[in-house]
Amino acid sequence: METMYTYQQLKKFTLDVFRAIGCSENDSMLATKVLLDADLRGIDSHGIARLSGYVRLWEAKRINASPSIKIVHESPSTAVVDGDGGLGLVVAPFAMDVAIKKAQQAGTGWVAVKNSNHFGIAGHHAMMALSHDMIGIAMTNASPLVAPTFSVERLLGTNPIAVAIPADKQPPFVADFATTTAANGKLEILQRKNADAPPGWIQKKDGSVSTNPHELKEGGALIPLGSDRDHGSHKGFCLGAWVDIFSAVLSGANYGPWVPPFVSFLAPPADPVGAGIGHFFGAMRIDAFRPAEEFKSHMDNWISRFRSAKTTADQESVIIPGDPERMMSEQRIKEGIPVNAKVIEDLQELSGRLKVKF
Amino acid sequence: METMYTYQQLKKFTLDVFRAIGCSENDSMLATKVLLDADLRGIDSHGIARLSGYVRLWEAKRINASPSIKIVHESPSTAVVDGDGGLGLVVAPFAMDVAIKKAQQAGTGWVAVKNSNHFGIAGHHAMMALSHDMIGIAMTNASPLVAPTFSVERLLGTNPIAVAIPADKQPPFVADFATTTAANGKLEILQRKNADAPPGWIQKKDGSVSTNPHELKEGGALIPLGSDRDHGSHKGFCLGAWVDIFSAVLSGANYGPWVPPFVSFLAPPADPVGAGIGHFFGAMRIDAFRPAEEFKSHMDNWISRFRSAKTTADQESVIIPGDPERMMSEQRIKEGIPVNAKVIEDLQELSGRLKVKF
Numbered sequence: 026m027e028t029m030y031t032y033q034q035l036k037k038f039t040l041d042v043f044r045a046i047g048c049s050e051n052d053s054m055l056a057t058k059v060l061l062d063a064d065l066r067g068i069d070s071h072g073i074a075r076l077s078g079y080v081r082l083w084e085a086k087r088i089n090a091s092p093s094i095k096i097v098h099e100s101p102s103t104a105v106v107d108g109d110g111g112l113g114l115v116v117a118p119f120a121m122d123v124a125i126k127k128a129q130q131a132g133t134g135w136v137a138v139k140n141s142n143h144f145g146i147a148g149h150h151a152m153m154a155l156s157h158d159m160i161g162i163a164m165t166n167a168s169p170l171v172a173p174t175f176s177v178e179r180l181l182g183t184n185p186i187a188v189a190i191p192a193d194k195q196p197p198f199v200a201d202f203a204t205t206t207a208a209n210g211k212l213e214i215l216q217r218k219n220a221d222a223p224p225g226w227i228q229k230k231d232g233s234v235s236t237n238p239h240e241l242k243e244g245g246a247l248i249p250l251g252s253d254r255d256h257g258s259h260k261g262f263c264l265g266a267w268v269d270i271f272s273a274v275l276s277g278a279n280y281g282p283w284v285p286p287f288v289s290f291l292a293p294p295a296d297p298v299g300a301g302i303g304h305f306f307g308a309m310r311i312d313a314f315r316p317a318e319e320f321k322s323h324m325d326n327w328i329s330r331f332r333s334a335k336t337t338a339d340q341e342s343v344i345i346p347g348d349p350e351r352m353m354s355e356q357r358i359k360e361g362i363p364v365n366a367k368v369i370e371d372l373q374e375l376s377g378r379l380k381v382k383f
Numbered sequence: 384m385e386t387m388y389t390y391q392q393l394k395k396f397t398l399d400v401f402r403a404i405g406c407s408e409n410d411s412m413l414a415t416k417v418l419l420d421a422d423l424r425g426i427d428s429h430g431i432a433r434l435s436g437y438v439r440l441w442e443a444k445r446i447n448a449s450p451s452i453k454i455v456h457e458s459p460s461t462a463v464v465d466g467d468g469g470l471g472l473v474v475a476p477f478a479m480d481v482a483i484k485k486a487q488q489a490g491t492g493w494v495a496v497k498n499s500n501h502f503g504i505a506g507h508h509a510m511m512a513l514s515h516d517m518i519g520i521a522m523t524n525a526s527p528l529v530a531p532t533f534s535v536e537r538l539l540g541t542n543p544i545a546v547a548i549p550a551d552k553q554p555p556f557v558a559d560f561a562t563t564t565a566a567n568g569k570l571e572i573l574q575r576k577n578a579d580a581p582p583g584w585i586q587k588k589d590g591s592v593s594t595n596p597h598e599l600k601e602g603g604a605l606i607p608l609g610s611d612r613d614h615g616s617h618k619g620f621c622l623g624a625w626v627d628i629f630s631a632v633l634s635g636a637n638y639g640p641w642v643p644p645f646v647s648f649l650a651p652p653a654d655p656v657g658a659g660i661g662h663f664f665g666a667m668r669i670d671a672f673r674p675a676e677e678f679k680s681h682m683d684n685w686i687s688r689f690r691s692a693k694t695t696a697d698q699e700s701v702i703i704p705g706d707p708e709r710m711m712s713e714q715r716i717k718e719g720i721p722v723n724a725k726v727i728e729d730l731q732e733l734s735g736r737l738k739v740k741f
Contacts, residue, residue, distance in 0.1 A: 098671075098672065098673060099671075100489065100490030100491075100668070100671035101459055101460065101488070101489040101490055102459065102460040102489045102490040102491045102671070103490040103491055103667070103668075103671040103672055105672050105673060130459070131458065131459040131460045131489050131490075132457075132458030132459055132460040132461040132489075132493075133458075133460045133461055133491060133493055135490075135491055135667065137672050173689060173692065173701050174701070174702065175694045175695055175698040175700070175701050175702065176689075176692040176693065176694055176695075176701045177692075177693050177694060177695055178692045178693050180688070180689060180692055188621070188625050190628055198624070198628070200618075200621035200624070200625060202615070202617075202618040202621055203618075204618075205615075206609070206614050206615050207614075207615065223613045223614065225613075225614050226614075231695065231696070232694075232695030232696075233695075250608060250609055250615050250618055250619070251564070251608055251609065251610075251614075252609075252610065252614050255581045255583075256564050256565075256581065256583050256584075256609075256610050256614070257560070257563075257564050257565065257608050259560075259702065259704075260558075260560040260561075260562075260608055261608070262704075263546070263558035263560055263704050264622075266556070266558070266689075266704065267546050267558060269685075270548055270556070270682070270685065274678060274681045274682060274685060275669075275672045275673065275678065276672065276673070277673055277677075280681070280685055281685060281688055281689065282688065298681065298684065299681075309461070309493065310458070310461075311633075313456075313457075313458035313460070313461040314456065314461055314463050314495050314633045314634065315456060315463060315633065315634070315635055319635075320632060320633065323632050323638070323656065323657075324628070324632060326656065327627075327628065327632060327638055327639060330538070330639055330640065331531060331534075331538060331624075331639065334531065334534040334535075334536045334538055335534065335535050335536050336533045336534055336535060336590075337533055337534075337535055337589065337590030337591075338589070338590075340533040342533070343531050343532070343533050343534045344532065344533065344617065346617075346620075346621050346624065
């Protein structure tokens with residue numbers, strides 16, 4: 026069901042696809058790097074599997090391949106960026122770069138983005154801060170698939186949050202998670218296998234429990250982190266709402282049920298409340314709080330202590346956020362990236378359509 | 384089991400207690416206001432029920448009643464505050480005030496605090512930003528009661544996060560939640576009733592499922608938001624870790640298993656890695672992103688849309704974060720605050736010991 030490709034093979038094709046739709050050389054390189062970082066880190070749902078989706082949105086004139094990305098409002102530690110309908114894969118690194126530059130001057134930098142599109146994996150953007158001895162934060166809203174606690178309507182996206190924190194000898198702490206019980210990518214895996222989901226991931230259109238991974242097609246919804254009211258789904262709702270408001274109400278993008286869908290076959294809402302989808306980025310200079318060496322040495326201590334905690338009998342160690350993705354990345358650079366047969370079919374179709382060799 | 388007191392009655396006693404242990408008039412007023420805001424908002428575990436706990440820590444010389452609270456490091460948008468071992472109820476408003484002043488100048492303000500103690504409810508501090516047309520954020524670490532996913536050791540506190548966001552005609556959005564499945568206060572209610580907890584709140588000392596609310600006395604632990612690995616407890620762990628690192632590793636406070644206990648009968652760890660417990664505060668000026676009126680009018684739209692969402696058959700409406708606490712506060716100001724018999728006994732004992740009339 027899967028074929029292995031080298032990173033270089035996927036990179037060459039992806040680059041050519043972005044060039045073919047009219048992205049500049051720089052933008053093509055950047056978008057390729059961001060997109061394929063998902064495949065390297067094992068977030069297969071957000072990588073090359075989405076390449077044809079971006080192209081279809083461009084074909085539907087809902088992505089601008091040569092955007093003029095601009096700061097439209099700013100203060101010493103903040104900015105709002107207008108992505109001009111560009112690829113989120115290009116808009117997001119621009120905005121994170123603004124956050125980092127603000128942090129160099131003001132200690133921290135916070136950038137809200139409107140008029141953008143899907144930005145790949147949040148973790149990639151948050152991690153841009155690490156080499157500057159900064160903490161990075163990235164979040165984005167997304168098209169509505171999630172029902173808040175007690176709702177049967179889908180009003181929020183899976184709205185991920187990423188936080189990247191540097192250490193010294195230890196690898197960095199990198200949390201990157203959807204604010205739902207399970208990310209949509211995990212559901213897609215079950216859909217392909219026709220396997221049941223655990224109760225607590227999905228609800229039916231009347232709000233009752235479902236284990237059918239295809240339930241979203243029948244009017245069902247994903248559930249906020251927590252699963253149900255007794256187990257704190259209202260907290261997951263708070264998190265998703267927080268991401269939505271910071272990403273879109275602060276920036277002037279579409280929020281809640283108005284966020285346009287990523288797929289080209291669904292039309293965007295006819296009554297938009299803003300422009301495109303929204304993101305939010307933060308960069309915090311460590312030495313705006315305490316000397317970076319001191320901080321990073323305590324982070325080493327934090328990570329070692331948690332990693333060496335006594336575990337349940339069936340587990341070897343506590344997993345430090347970012348460890349599985351880093352190890353996957355090291356492995357896939359060496360051994361290649363497995364690509365699902367359906368994705369390959371989709372890429373071959375794309376190859377024929379754009380006349381780009383796969 | 385409960386007796387009603389007016390806010391004024393509880394205020395007078397609480398003020399007198401803080402005066403009796405040597406707090407200044409200003410600090411006594413401030414600490415009283417912050418502490419009793421928990422009772423007004425219905426977070427009974429964090430209000431007057433904890434008053435004797437603060438006094439016992441002062442008696443054990445682990446709280447400084449006349450601290451010299453200071454900024455020890457700063458940049459245009461950041462500061463680190465040393466609480467000098469003062470009441471968190473006094474240190475936190477000082478630090479949030481610094482964050483607000485930074486935001487007035489730099490657009491945002493971010494303050495990490497070390498050498499503090501329990502600060503009451505996070506929501507109170509976050510809400511200080513609202514009247515300035517700012518978004519407020521407050522978080523704190525706490526003594527270790529929570530086992531990260533796969534751990535049988537308690538390494539994190541219930542580490543709450545609060546985010547307060549202003550609206551125009553609608554009341555503000557105020558999220559304030561522990562990063563565990565259930566807050567410790569909910570467990571205390573079950574302990575008093577000797578009632579079972581739902582599976583997913585607590586684990587036994589070997590990491591297996593427990594429904595016994597007294598399990599923490601037997602070496603058990605609270606569980607991060609998500610309940611188990613399949614339902615995203617690793618995300619709740621990420622959230623709790625984020626709060627711990629921002630509150631304590633950035634500031635130079637104790638983190639993880641080194642956070643000193645709130646109760647005076649348990650000694651602090653003999654090998655501290657920092658000073659006291661840590662908090663983290665943020666203030667973001669709305670108009671550092673877009674005109675405040677525009678933002679607040681979109682917040683009204685956001686709140687109305689979510690509040691009027693179609694619900695499951697058994698529910699009247701989606702609950703907007705902050706609504707239950709605001710309604711409780713309005714009710715309790717009018718009708719009084721119910722105080723549990725065990726808490727009254729404890730306050731009477733305190734009254735006798737400090738010679739302060741209750």
